[in-house]
Amino acid sequence: MKLKYVGILCMTVCTAYGQAHGQSPEWEYRIEAGATAGTGTYAPLWFTSNRYGLGTTAPNSGYLRAGIGYHQTLNKGWQIDAALDLAGTVNHGADTRGMGFVVQQAYADLTWKALRLSIGSKERGAFPLERNTSLSSGAMVEGPNARPVPQVRIDIRDYLNVPGTGGWLAFKGHLAYGAFTDNKWQKEFTAAGNKYIQDLLYHSKSLLLRLGNREKLPVEFEFGLLMATQFGGDQYEKQADGSGKLTLDMPSNAKAFWKAFFPQAGGSDTPEGEQVNVEGNMLGSWNFALNGYVGDWTLRAYLEHYFEDTSQMFWEYGRWKDGLIGLEVTLPKNRWLSTAVWEGLCTKDQSGPLLFDSFWGQFPEYQISACDSYYYHYLYGAWQHAGMGMGNPLLPGPAYNDGKITFRSNRVRAHHLGLTGQPAEEWNWRVLISFARHWGTYENPLDKQRKQFSSLWEVTYAPERFKGWSASVALGMDRGNYLGNSTGGMITLRKTGKF
Numbered sequence: 001m002k003l004k005y006v007g008i009l010c011m012t013v014c015t016a017y018g019q020a021h022g023q024s025p026e027w028e029y030r031i032e033a034g035a036t037a038g039t040g041t042y043a044p045l046w047f048t049s050n051r052y053g054l055g056t057t058a059p060n061s062g063y064l065r066a067g068i069g070y071h072q073t074l075n076k077g078w079q080i081d082a083a084l085d086l087a088g089t090v091n092h093g094a095d096t097r098g099m100g101f102v103v104q105q106a107y108a109d110l111t112w113k114a115l116r117l118s119i120g121s122k123e124r125g126a127f128p129l130e131r132n133t134s135l136s137s138g139a140m141v142e143g144p145n146a147r148p149v150p151q152v153r154i155d156i157r158d159y160l161n162v163p164g165t166g167g168w169l170a171f172k173g174h175l176a177y178g179a180f181t182d183n184k185w186q187k188e189f190t191a192a193g194n195k196y197i198q199d200l201l202y203h204s205k206s207l208l209l210r211l212g213n214r215e216k217l218p219v220e221f222e223f224g225l226l227m228a229t230q231f232g233g234d235q236y237e238k239q240a241d242g243s244g245k246l247t248l249d250m251p252s253n254a255k256a257f258w259k260a261f262f263p264q265a266g267g268s269d270t271p272e273g274e275q276v277n278v279e280g281n282m283l284g285s286w287n288f289a290l291n292g293y294v295g296d297w298t299l300r301a302y303l304e305h306y307f308e309d310t311s312q313m314f315w316e317y318g319r320w321k322d323g324l325i326g327l328e329v330t331l332p333k334n335r336w337l338s339t340a341v342w343e344g345l346c347t348k349d350q351s352g353p354l355l356f357d358s359f360w361g362q363f364p365e366y367q368i369s370a371c372d373s374y375y376y377h378y379l380y381g382a383w384q385h386a387g388m389g390m391g392n393p394l395l396p397g398p399a400y401n402d403g404k405i406t407f408r409s410n411r412v413r414a415h416h417l418g419l420t421g422q423p424a425e426e427w428n429w430r431v432l433i434s435f436a437r438h439w440g441t442y443e444n445p446l447d448k449q450r451k452q453f454s455s456l457w458e459v460t461y462a463p464e465r466f467k468g469w470s471a472s473v474a475l476g477m478d479r480g481n482y483l484g485n486s487t488g489g490m491i492t493l494r495k496t497g498k499f
Contacts, residue, residue, distance in 0.1 A: 026071040030085070031495045035062040038488020042400065044476025045483065046432050046456035047490055049393030050138055052123045053147025053386055054087060054104060057399050059488055061091040067105065079111040083122070093185065105148065114160045121150040121181075127157075128172055128208035128224060129287035129304060132328055135341040135418025137434060138392040140306040140324050141226050141285045142204065145393045146385040149202050151178025159210050166213065173207040173224070177257065180230075182386040189387065190238045191403025197381055198244075201232035201252060203260040203280075208287060218293040222302075226287060228390075229260040230380045231280030248379065256280075263310075281377035283308050285323070296332035301325075306391075308372040311351045321349040322374075324392065334421075341418040345394055345436075347374050348411045353442045371442050374410045381405040394436050396483060409438040409446060409482065426463055432456040438482045452480030458490075468497040 036047050038059040048055035054063060067085030074080065085105035093100045107120030126139040133144050155174030162169045179201050186196040208224030232252030236244035250256075259279045289302040305323040307313045312320060326343040350372040375383040375391060383390050387399030389407065394414045398405045414436035422428045434454045440446035458474035474490040 023072050023074055026498065028069045028071070028496065028498045030065070030067045030069075032065040032492065033063070034065075034490065034492040036060065036488055036490045038476070038486055040478070040486025040488070041484050042478075042486055044456065044478045044486050044488050045393065045396070045434070045452075045454035047474070047476045047488060049388075050133065050136075050144045052104065052144050053388050054089075054102065055388075056089070056092040057387075058091040059486060061089070063087050063089045063092070063102075065104065077113040079109075081109040081111070083107060093188075102147075106150075114156050114158065116153075116155055116157060118151075118153040118155065121148045123148055127155075127174065128206040128226060129222070129289060129302060131302065131326065132339060132341055132418070134430060135328075135339060135420060135432070136326065137324075137343050137345065137394055137414070137416040137418075137432075140304045140391050141228055141283060142390050143392070146388040146390045146397075147181075149178045149180055149385060151176045151202060153178075167215070168211065168213045170210045171207065172210075173205070175205045175261075176203065177260075178202040180385055185386045186381075186405060187236075187238070187244060189398070189403065190405060192238050192240045192242075194238055194404050195247065195381065196236055196238060196244070196405055197233045198236060199233045199252075200230055200380065201256075201260070202228075202230065203257070204228040205261070212291075214293060220289075220291040222287070222289040222291070224287050225284065227263075227282065227284035228383075229263070229280045229282045230377065230383065231256055231260045233380070235379060250379065251279075281380040281383065283375075283383060284313070286313075298328075298330035300328040300330075302328075306347070306374065308350075308374060311372050322347050335423045337419065337421045339418075339420050341416075343416040343418075345392060345412065345414040345416065347395065348413055348439060350374060350411065350442065373441060373443065375407050376410065376441070382407055394434060400483065407441070408444075409440045409450075411439040411441060411445075413437050426461060428460045428462070430456070430458045430460075436482070450480065450482040452478065452482040454478045454480075454483075468495050470494045 036043055038044065040059055042057045043059045048057055065087040067083060069083040070081065072080045083105050087102040087104050089100045089102055103121065105122055107118060107122040109116055109118045125133050126143040138145050153174055153176035156172045159170035159172050161167050162171065183198045190196040204227065206224065206226040208222055210220055210222045212220035214220060233250050234246060235248035237247050239245055263282045264279065284307055286305040289300060292299040303323060303325050305320050324343055324345045326341060328341045330339050331337060353371055375389060375395060382398050382405050384397045387397055389395055389397035395407055395410055395412050397407065401408050414434060416434045418432050420430045432455060436452045438446060438450045438452065455477050456474055458472055460470055460472040462470040472492040476488045476490065478486045
């Protein structure tokens with residue numbers, strides 16, 4: 001059943017259930033239109049990135065989006081939420097030409113107190129380590145850069161205090177299984193002679209702890225783990241006539257679901273070579289944050305250390321050199337600057353360039369696992385969904401490649417700055433500025449170090465006379481010799497409301 005029909009069914013069931021319990025539902029709607037025009041091979045990076053996949057690399061594109069949401073509060077701490085969000089697109093997709101249709105969101109949530117069951121495709125942002133998604137460059141493992149992955153998810157979205165700790169210890173986390181929906185995109189995008197995956201499955205889990213009681217001490221410390229896995233599916237090789245030849249059938253039985261939850265080496269039912277480390281494409285991050293509250297100021301420093309498989313998960317290969325470090329400052333209320341974010345990103349080390357694994361060699365007593373090749377797996381391709389990387393967009397995804405579902409450069413060092421302010425009640429501005437250096441991959445290095453500057457300059461107007469209406473105008477400008485030079489403009493018009 002297609003996602004849009006699932007969404008309609010979920011909302012119908014939710015409405016009927018709420019009415020049966022004598023509750024008055026709340027409905028809201030959203031209509032949005034966006035258009036971009038510019039020069040260059042690609043659209044400016046921040047026109048495309050961190051828009052939940054509803055962006056495109058094409059310099060000229062557009063979309064019309066319409067959604068409806070439902071909310072109902074029930075007795076004894078129960079709550080129901082559902083939404084259906086659809087979009088028609090122009091110059092989006094595998095070949096960025098023509099018109100298309102996207103089910104952006106279709107989900108139903110059932111919440112009891114702090115515990116929530118969420119089913120479907122939903123824009124979830126960065127979790128569990130929160131950040132300002134409008135200013136941040138993005139999360140390392142999973143954030144707002146790619147189209148939502150439909151999933152069945154159980155989570156505690158907001159921190160829940162541990163009983164008996166006096167509010168000094170709290171936790172949140174999630175457990176999810178799902179399926180990628182980019183079968184058509186992968187097949188159309190892949191060039192002859194290259195591999196792609198169909199019916200790929202998804203798993204993720206997290207646990208984050210918070211130490212501190214803000215009411216008694218204005219300092220909090222957060223730390224925890226996020227892990228994600230691609231597993232199952234079938235690997236194909238694109239033929240010259242456009243058809244696909246099955247090359248590998250990866251296991252998707254109950255044992256595969258368990259191995260995705262508890263990472264371990266593959267067994268006799270896995271393809272040769274998948275027994276080396278863990279079954280599936282497993283990746284994750286350690287997450288840390290320190291929050292300080294001084295008067296009307298809020299200071300937040302955070303670190304996201306990324307790892308692939310078990311390499312660099314701990315200190316087995318020395319100190320951690322890769323990850324994202326950030327600093328967010330929220331200022332007291334003023335007319336011009338409200339929040340500033342700086343982030344530094346490094347993925348250049350990847351445990352070093354050497355890879356010797358005893359599974360492949362003649363000396364089983366020795367094993368060196370380096371050359372981690374972030375966001376890539378030799379069986380599952382790239383950590384991506386419909387061309388956009390699931391993680392940080394400063395590592396541009398396969399949509400920027402030429403018919404290969406890989407990252408052309410995953411060895412990157414970058415700096416990023418995000419600023420926003422509200423000089424008047426009806427006006428808001430936002431600036432994103434990024435500078436990245438690229439080295440390619442260990443296996444396929446670039447011919448030289450390449451540099452890329454990307455920026456976004458945006459103003460939003462929300463008139464008080466016309467409640468729910470807003471309009472954004474943005475200028476994007478990229479300069480460099482990795483993605484190239486581009487300049488463009490973007491206009492977005494929105495209307496939201498309740499009925």
